[in-house]
Amino acid sequence: MSELIGIPPQVLLGQIVLGLINGSFYAMLSLGLAVIFGLLNIINFAHGALYMMGAFVAWMLLHYLGINYWAALLLVPLLVGAFGVLIERFLIARIAHLDHLYGLLLTFGIALIIQGLFRNGFGSSGLAYEIPDALRGGQNLGFMFLPNYRAWVIVASLAVCLLTWFVIEKTRLGSYLRAATENPALTETFGINVPLLITLTYGFGVALAALAGVFAAPIYAVNPNMGVDLIIVVFAVVVIGGMGSIMGAIITGFALGLVEGLTKVFYPELSATVIFIIMVLVLLVKPSGIFGRSI
């Protein structure tokens, strides 16, 4: 099998792996967006900036404090998540009673501030983040060479996504969350602290974005624009998947990463826009998205 549909299998499988990696970032980010949207009814425009912040905080921990990747995996989501909690408490909570569009505008402003600050502090060129020793090297699968780190990212983010799904769909905490999404006033009369739940949910969504940032740091150059380019694609992923289901965000994220990777093989010119084209097609056929409830 030297050629597959006219394409060398190395190229094809390489792009599939690359697509799955991008897909794992799409999935983690759109999952965070979906969780935040579910309870706060806010499209978190700052999501891309917070993802970028995650990568930068990981870089800073390593280079200023010597804290390694494995600790960063835990620390960064906590730190950036705490930052998210502050944003929710001091800014977003103030406009919770208003039209949801104000939430979009507010988080857009927050994104500008975060990106501007990092651009001033670190310039626009990328910073390198070394792959941790344990994940160096790779596996020769016979048809291709799979770097260990990339395999790790795919597996780890899939695990994180499924864990999130499990917590939301199968645990008591998750049922509170879903109840608060459905009817916050009624949930509150049952003695559940809905404002706290909202704050923690935002913090959790932000932590997911930050974790994605740590995963991304060794793959992509850590730079202030890494979130900007990604977030709009993720928005399109969200429109395609529909906001109704958590599993929808995960499946759509991985699937679209894969589609994008395959497009790179067969028709590279279209790879930057293929997700938007799919979005248009989905809108024409099913405006609520593939997994979405009709709104």
Added chain:
Amino acid sequence: MSDLAHAGTVPDERNDRRLHLAIMVGIVLALIVTPFFLYPVFVMKCLCFALLALAFNLLLGQGGLLSFGHAAFFGMASYVSAYAAASWQLPPELAILAGMLAATVLGAVFGSLAIRRQGIYFAMITLALAQMVYFFSLQATGFTGGEDGIQGVPRGMLFGVIDLSSDRALYWVVAAIFMAALAAMYRIMNSPFGEVCKAIRDNEPRAISLGYGVNRYKLTIFILSATLAGLAGAMKALVFQLATLTDVHFSMSGEAVLMSLVGGVGTIFGPIVGAFVIVTMQNYLASLGGWVTVIQGVVFVFCVIAFRDGIVGTLARLIRRPL
């Protein structure tokens, strides 16, 4: 979003119209005087962005539709006009028309897709569609010049008579077009069509039950807004003799939103004030480099948290008259 367009009694409304007319006359006078005090290119820049913000605000104020993709119309019109003037050697009036036409067609396509969803989804879809235009502009280097953009666009002779190569001559043309567009927008807002749009914005199910073809109205206001944003982009291409990726980038859409927000969402004259404030700010803070983004972000956050009515909106509330 803002509820300034409240229904008044008839004499009130007549007074309001008189006030608006007075303001428009004031704007005309200001436009006549400013080139003697300010650098004309700076004022033209403000006017182009004011028109973009007005177009954006027409859609949001009348239709209740927040588009995050107006850079697509602005930028595509700017490319088409620049290309028409530079490569086809079209005279400026036809170049501008070509740009507007491109924005109209794009607006019809995007509008028919975007109005299928509401609220936040609508904003996200316009953003994603606009991003397609951005990638197209990035890749179609034969047309857009890629990273370089289209440079050295000739301003040409208006109607074959008026030489626009002097900034002063071009200024009068831009000011006249701006004024005409503002008047047209005011007319649209106060037409029966505009009233129906407002009814749909305030209560869509009610408008449907009254028998209005809601989607047709939404699409029409979307296309009108896109066309006017295109006019702004086309003028910008002639003023700066340049069309670049900046014009189609989504941060341009963000700026249109910011200008409306600062001036007052849903007001008639707010976006003009907002555009002048933001462009002035960018010009004078340019030496701060990257901090401009941070300051813009702070202005955004501040306006949303504490200053939602914007400058003109606040003024309107103080004098209890719609502005």
